[in-house]
Amino acid sequence: DADVTQTPRNRITKTGKRIMLECSQTKGHDRMYWYRQDPGLGLRLIYYSFDVKDINKGEISDGYSVSRQAQAKFSLSLESAIPNQTALYFCATSVARGTDTQYFGPGTRLTVL
Amino acid sequence: GENVGLHLPTLSVQEGDNSIINCAYSNSASDYFIWYKQESGKGPQFIIDIRSNMDKRQGQRVTVLLNKTVKHLSLQIAATQPGDSAVYFCAEGGAGSYQLTFGKGTKLSVIP
Numbered sequence: 001d002a003d004v005t006q007t008p009r010n011r012i013t014k015t016g017k018r019i020m021l022e023c024s025q026t027k028g029h030d031r032m033y034w035y036r037q038d039p040g041l042g043l044r045l046i047y048y049s050f051d052v053k054d055i056n057k058g059e060i061s062d063g064y065s066v067s068r069q070a071q072a073k074f075s076l077s078l079e080s081a082i083p084n085q086t087a088l089y090f091c092a093t094s095v096a097r098g099t100d101t102q103y104f105g106p107g108t109r110l111t112v113l
Numbered sequence: 114g115e116n117v118g119l120h121l122p123t124l125s126v127q128e129g130d131n132s133i134i135n136c137a138y139s140n141s142a143s144d145y146f147i148w149y150k151q152e153s154g155k156g157p158q159f160i161i162d163i164r165s166n167m168d169k170r171q172g173q174r175v176t177v178l179l180n181k182t183v184k185h186l187s188l189q190i191a192a193t194q195p196g197d198s199a200v201y202f203c204a205e206g207g208a209g210s211y212q213l214t215f216g217k218g219t220k221l222s223v224i225p
Contacts, residue, residue: 004156031211040121040217041217042202042214042215042216042217042218043157043202043215045212048212050211058212090156090157100145101147101159101162102147102204102213103159104149104156104157104158105156106155106156107155107156
């Protein structure tokens with residue numbers, strides 16, 4: 001969905017490196033989310049943000065941090081990457097209207113060697 | 114290539130037949146359900162949703178059925194096409210939370 005973009009689309013890095021994944025959206029949604037997806041597992045929530053002043057941890061936030069620079073931008077950082085953070089990472093957005101459909105970006109494939 | 118389909122249940126369907134994909138959800142208080150389609154190399158794409166005050170909802174070639182008694186959700190795809198080949202997963206939400214809980218998914222393979 002071109003309304004939600006992620007950069008980079010693919011990244012290979014080494015253990016101990018700092019990595020930032022970026023997400024931008026043109027949907028005008030207030031809520032943004034970061035998930036990781038591993039083979040055979042469902043999407044797992046890392047962090048979410050209901051607006052630029054609101055950041056919340058998800059179920060697997062250890063080893064990650066986020067920054068909500070603007071309504072349209074939400075970045076995910078791995079301060080010191082480790083191999084078990086190798087995964088697909090997805091950004092998603094939703095409107096601020098209770099539980100609602102989340103719209104996903106195309107994903108970033110991250111490999112940590 | 115993409116490997117999100119590894120280790121998932123697989124449904125193989127002949128082109129033109131109808132497909133039924135099932136999902137058991139976990140929280141009886143959930144009141145909002147979504148089906149997503151994820152093609153290889155792409156992010157999950159919204160297909161259809163349903164709220165708990167409904168048992169059935171129809172879209173274009175897709176129907177979602179909700180059975181709250183047994184906490185079961187199904188996605189029916191009519192006249193399945195090769196372009197329907199993907200991983201399909203359900204998500205549940207509500208119950209006072211703004212988060213969604215996602216199922217692991219089912220891989221649909223369409224045989225031409």
